[in-house]
Structure formats: C-alpha cells, structure tokens
Amino acid sequence: MANTLFIGKVYLRFDELSSTNDYAAELLAAAVFQAGNSNSKSKPAEGTVIRADTQSAGRGQFGSRWESAAGKNLTFSVILYPDWLHIRSQFQLSMAVALALHDTVNSLQPNSVPVRIKWPNDLYIGDRKTAGILIQNSISGTAIQSAIVGIGLNVNQLEFDAALPNPTSLALAFGRDFNLEELDGLLFERLEQRYLQLKAGRYDAIQSAYEALLYRRGVESIFRETATDQVFAGIILGVTDSGQLRVLTERGERTFGVKEIITGMRNEG
Secondary structure: OOOOOOOOEEEEEEEEEEEHHHHHHHHHHHHOOOOOOOOOOOOOOOOEEEEEEEEOOOEHHHOOOOOOOOOOOOOEEEEEOOOOHHHHHHHHHHHHHHHHHHHHHOOOOOOOOOEEEEOEEEEEEOEEEEEEEEEEEEEEEOOOEEEEEEEOOOOOOOOOOOOOOOOOOOOHHHHHOOOHHHHHHHHHHHHHHHHHHOOOOOOHHHHHHHHHEEEEEEEEEEEEEEEOOOOEEEEEEEOOOOEEEEEEEEEEEEOOOOOOEEEEEOOOO
16 A cells, blocks of 8 residues: 555556546546536545556557556556646646656666656656656646546566567566556655645756656757658757757757657667
C-alpha cells in the first residue's frame, strides 16, 4: 500500500479495459451528468487510480497505440483536480508527472544507466523508451478543472513488437524482475510528492529539474520539422514556460511545439 495522502487511496483494478484514460473520463462525465440529481454520486475522489492488467486500446501521445503485454507492466490513470493551475502553466503538470516517473525508476538502480526524460514526457533508459504519459485536461475558464494522467511503464516485459522503434523495460535494462504491487505504490508516492510541489507553486524548481534531465540536452542531435520535412542539426537547450522545446541551431535559438518537430536523433556525421 502506498504511503500517500490521496493518490491511490481509491484504487480501481481491472483485468482488462479498452483504456484506463477512457474509463476515468467516463467517471468524470457521469459525475457532471448527475450533478443536478439529488441522488447522484459525487465526483471521483482526487487521486483515484484506475489500473488495468491489459488495455485493448491503450493510447500514447498523438493517437499512437501503447502496446503492453498483459500482467507484465503498469498501465493506469490518475484523476486529479488542479483547479489552482492556470491553463498557461499546464505544461508544469506534464513536467511534474515526468519527474515523478524519473524519480521512481532512477531509485531502482545504482545510477549505472542514465534515466532521462525525452521531451515532452517519455522516459528513456539509455537510448530506449520505457514509459510514456498521456494527460487529458478539462478546462474551465482559465484553470484546469480536472486532469486525467495516464501512465504506461514497461516493467517485466521481455519481448516487444519488432515494428516499435526502441522499446525497453525495467527488467531488460536492470536485469531483474520487479514486483508490480510494490512498484505502483512507490510511483504513487513520487507522483504525489511532485504534485504537491507543483501545488505549492514551485514552478522554477520543477522546470529546472526537468530541464536538467532532458534526453540529449547539450548534445548535437538531428531534428526534423514535420511541416516541411526539413532535417537540421541542433542542440537542445531546454523548454519555454509553455512547454515548447528550445533548440540552438545555426540560425540561432528556435522553439518548437510538440507536433512540429521530431527530436533527439543522433548526429552520426
């Protein structure tokens, strides 16, 4: 059991769901629909976790599919209510969650393999992806009314679809199996710590920690602009307050949104 104040205190566990994010969205939608009914249920408690041993339609960033072997990994969603967070600062939540994932995984091994965050919020061990995040925010006015934080962490899976570019798991990277029940408790603790840090307004500390852990930061890499298919060399500097990637190129510093650039390819020249 996680040593937390609220994350994971309500824990809904399923053998299979189409998507834990979709299930969380249905819970939130049902609460809104029933709000005018005196017999209605209250909205889900903050920190409610929906976990599935397998997802038939799990999703990653930009509509990609998240593939996970049944019972081998952690795939879950957390419902949060960061109504104190202005929409212009919503990338802060993404950074906080990415840092929580890093904190968790980095604590499992003796720093022999670098654990980094690939912008915007994938987790890499060495040069391979082991976790992804999908956050769905509901906006009310200028604040985030609710957030569904979906996390997929490859843990004990040893084989992956050959079509996937660079997957790995904790077991492959660190050479041992992990107890999923202990691991999710640790992750809930780290997530709550980073979320409370965000709630306390420590935006600069979160951004500094995130930038220090960016995959291939300060190393010349090859990038591709999606709109023009143009390939160019550059060096990742960090991120803007709104989450755009800052890249130093021969034309000077440029910034890119999450759908505008493919990042982090090695410069083999």
